[in-house]
Amino acid sequence: MGIVMGPNQYGKSECRIVTINRGSSRHTIKDLNVSTALRGDFDDTHYTGDNAKVLPTDTQKNTVYGLAKEQPVGEIEDFAVRLGRHFIDTQEPVKGARILVEEYAWERIPVAGTGHDHSFARSSDEKRTTAVTIDGSETHVVSGLKDLVVLKSTGSEFWGYPKDRFTTLGETEDRILATAVTARWRYLRNDVDWAKSFGSIRETMLETFATTHSYALQQSLHEMGKAVLEKHPEVAEVRMSLPNKHHFLVDMEPFGMQNENEVFFAADRPYGLIEGTVTRDDVDEAPRAWYSLPEF
Numbered sequence: 001m002g003i004v005m006g007p008n009q010y011g012k013s014e015c016r017i018v019t020i021n022r023g024s025s026r027h028t029i030k031d032l033n034v035s036t037a038l039r040g041d042f043d044d045t046h047y048t049g050d051n052a053k054v055l056p057t058d059t060q061k062n063t064v065y066g067l068a069k070e071q072p073v074g075e076i077e078d079f080a081v082r083l084g085r086h087f088i089d090t091q092e093p094v095k096g097a098r099i100l101v102e103e104y105a106w107e108r109i110p111v112a113g114t115g116h117d118h119s120f121a122r123s124s125d126e127k128r129t130t131a132v133t134i135d136g137s138e139t140h141v142v143s144g145l146k147d148l149v150v151l152k153s154t155g156s157e158f159w160g161y162p163k164d165r166f167t168t169l170g171e172t173e174d175r176i177l178a179t180a181v182t183a184r185w186r187y188l189r190n191d192v193d194w195a196k197s198f199g200s201i202r203e204t205m206l207e208t209f210a211t212t213h214s215y216a217l218q219q220s221l222h223e224m225g226k227a228v229l230e231k232h233p234e235v236a237e238v239r240m241s242l243p244n245k246h247h248f249l250v251d252m253e254p255f256g257m258q259n260e261n262e263v264f265f266a267a268d269r270p271y272g273l274i275e276g277t278v279t280r281d282d283v284d285e286a287p288r289a290w291y292s293l294p295e296f
């Protein structure tokens with residue numbers, strides 16, 4: 001029996017980079033969290049510590065800044081592909097790359113009825129994401145969003161589940177349904193208008209969450225993924241991770257009050273975690289596109 005090195009990758013995680021486009025007095029801002037990971041011929045460093053083929057993670061971090069200066073960052077998908085290709089094309093031992101990007105949204109501060117030229121406010125915790133995997137001649141783009149917090153104050157039920165001696169949850173035909181959507185979707189092509197596709201997918205998810213009368217968060221997950229695939233031929237599959245942000249009705253009987261679905265205790269933990277993939281049944285699976293992705 002032998003012991004060998006299995007799959008591995010290495011890189012610099014969470015390079016925080018902000019770029020300002022100062023082409024005019026109306027500045028634009030890109031605020032990113034970039035993680036690089038290289039795959040390839042790295043047996044020597046693992047077996048003996050010979051680093052002849054190891055491009056330092058420090059250099060990888062500097063490359064993120066360098067490429068952002070050489071050319072405007074643009075869409076995160078394009079930036080991630082440029083970064084991955086750079087490492088593969090310039091370092092012989094590097095055969096593949098995984099680049100993760102999270103983008104934080106800034107909005108112009110409204111001043112006198114218009115958005116200020118160079119002052120911004122962070123709009124929310126929500127992030128736009130991409131995970132680009134380059135593997136030889138194949139490039140997979142898996143984009144998504146993270147921490148999109150949504151809530152329905154009615155139009156959600158949960159009943160009909162099995163009960164055993166540990167069940168205390170009451171059935172309900174009217175509850176709050178809230179979650180923080182983390183979603184990733186895999187593109188079938190790489191010549192996509194990334195910003196337009198992202199905007200439309202996000203809108204579709206929100207609209208479907210709102211208009212689905214939900215009997216379970218699982219059902220909402222499926223409806224949201226299905227709506228995205230129906231509208232977006234460029235997408236192969238959608239994966240979602242949905243924490244059920246429970247809102248428990250406060251028992252007001254002890255106060256002699258009737259709580260008619262108006263006052264809730266918003267629990268932050270524990271939470272139900274509903275995860276799933278909605279996919280076309282006629283596309284090839286792409287396990288390498290998903291390998292080691294956070295949340296999936």
Ligand SMILES: O=c1[nH]c(=O)c2[nH]c(=O)[nH]c2[nH]1
Nearest residue numbers: 158169215216217218244272
């Ligand atoms: O939408 C839900 N799905 C569940 O699986 C579940 N389990 C639970 O306790 N509440 C809920 N709600």
